[in-house]
Amino acid sequence: MDRFAHITDLPALLRAMPKAELHVHIEGTLEPELIFELARRNGIALKYDSVEALRAAYAFTDLQSFLDIYYAGASVLLHEQDFHDLGVAYFRRAADDHIVHAELFFDPQTHTERGVDIGVVIRGLSRALETAQRELGISGALILCFLRHLSEEDAFATLEQALPYREHFIGVGLDSSERGHPPEKFQRVFARCRELGLHLVAHAGEEGPAQYIHDALDLLHVQRIDHGVRCIDDPALMQRLARRRIPLTVCPLSNQKLQVYPDLRDHCLATLLEHGLCVTINSDDPAYFGGYLNTNFLATFEALPQLRAHHAWQLAANSFEASFVDLATKSAWLKQLGEAFDVAG
Numbered sequence: 001m002d003r004f005a006h007i008t009d010l011p012a013l014l015r016a017m018p019k020a021e022l023h024v025h026i027e028g029t030l031e032p033e034l035i036f037e038l039a040r041r042n043g044i045a046l047k048y049d050s051v052e053a054l055r056a057a058y059a060f061t062d063l064q065s066f067l068d069i070y071y072a073g074a075s076v077l078l079h080e081q082d083f084h085d086l087g088v089a090y091f092r093r094a095a096d097d098h099i100v101h102a103e104l105f106f107d108p109q110t111h112t113e114r115g116v117d118i119g120v121v122i123r124g125l126s127r128a129l130e131t132a133q134r135e136l137g138i139s140g141a142l143i144l145c146f147l148r149h150l151s152e153e154d155a156f157a158t159l160e161q162a163l164p165y166r167e168h169f170i171g172v173g174l175d176s177s178e179r180g181h182p183p184e185k186f187q188r189v190f191a192r193c194r195e196l197g198l199h200l201v202a203h204a205g206e207e208g209p210a211q212y213i214h215d216a217l218d219l220l221h222v223q224r225i226d227h228g229v230r231c232i233d234d235p236a237l238m239q240r241l242a243r244r245r246i247p248l249t250v251c252p253l254s255n256q257k258l259q260v261y262p263d264l265r266d267h268c269l270a271t272l273l274e275h276g277l278c279v280t281i282n283s284d285d286p287a288y289f290g291g292y293l294n295t296n297f298l299a300t301f302e303a304l305p306q307l308r309a310h311h312a313w314q315l316a317a318n319s320f321e322a323s324f325v326d327l328a329t330k331s332a333w334l335k336q337l338g339e340a341f342d343v344a345g
């Protein structure tokens with residue numbers, strides 16, 4: 001018997017089903033309207049005259065062309081309240097998308113380089129997490145990302161600055177320009193984070209080769225791979241990821257906008273799912289890439305019509321499995337997921 005045979009309105013189900021988001025950079029949720037509001041509040045001059053002019057600049061040719069604009073946008077964030085407001089704005093959208101849990105990346109070096117204290121960043125975001133739990137019933141966690149275009153020494157210094165706030169973040173990640181900055185560059189700092197009992201993740205195989213995914217697993221000992229789509233070039237790696245249930249936090253609209261897959265119809269996501277990989281869908285930098293999590297789900301299912309209701313269930317279940325929460329919480333979410341499918345039309 002097909003458990004999903006009664007489902008006729010798949011887009012409605014994609015919107016309504018409970019889900020977790022595991023790959024979203026909080027600085028990438030900074031909408032142009034909030035950039036202008038914070039610039040005004042903080043007396044910062046912007047290069048652009050209007051929200052429309054800023055949005056018009058969001059035409060990216062690759063990862064680096066995006067990162068240049070993304071780091072410039074983040075320069076309006078100065079005070080604890082700014083980080084709080086940014087976080088709460090994300091969680092309000094997350095609530096609309098029926099996200100029950102979000103693990104947020106943040107890039108402290110983007111802020112400390114400008115003279116903003118790391119405590120300002122972490123306290124502001126932590127307060128946003130408390131607000132989200134209290135007002136929206138969404139749980140959240142923070143993952144501190146090291147910028148891979150900077151040195152490992154710089155990453156160590158950042159870790160040192162963050163340690164007084166150890167209870168406020170659950171893990172570390174690795175982001176920014178991938179090409180030319182392989183995982184091995186950060187082997188020692190990840191080893192230290194492992195000793196500290198932090199969860200470990202890394203961007204790998206977004207623009208960089210499949211080998212970087214092997215290296216993130218073998219040298220950094222990460223528990224999840226962010227993006228990871230280039231594993232499609234390496235069948236042995238796909239088998240390795242599937243057998244070990246190493247989650248991939250895939251970001252379809254990001255891949256489209258950064259020209260990793262200029263046409264979503266060519267995206268490897270359905271193939272990865274069919275090969276048994278623990279794939280999840282995420283929004284990466286939704287303010288820059290044209291949509292939050294449900295927009296990513298809808299665009300992906302539209303572009304890849306072989307994706308059916310059982311894939312939707314699998315993607316949401318994978319997002320719970322891949323999250324860094326306890327098993328009892330995961331079971332409760334899976335039950336909620338089953339109920340959403342039972343009542344769907």
Ligand code: ADE
Binds near residue numbers: 178254
């Ligand atoms: N920082 C923010 N978004 C990123 C991405 N897609 N890849 C690498 N670093 C990032």
Ligand code: ZN
Binds near residue numbers: 023175203
């Ligand atoms: Zn990312």
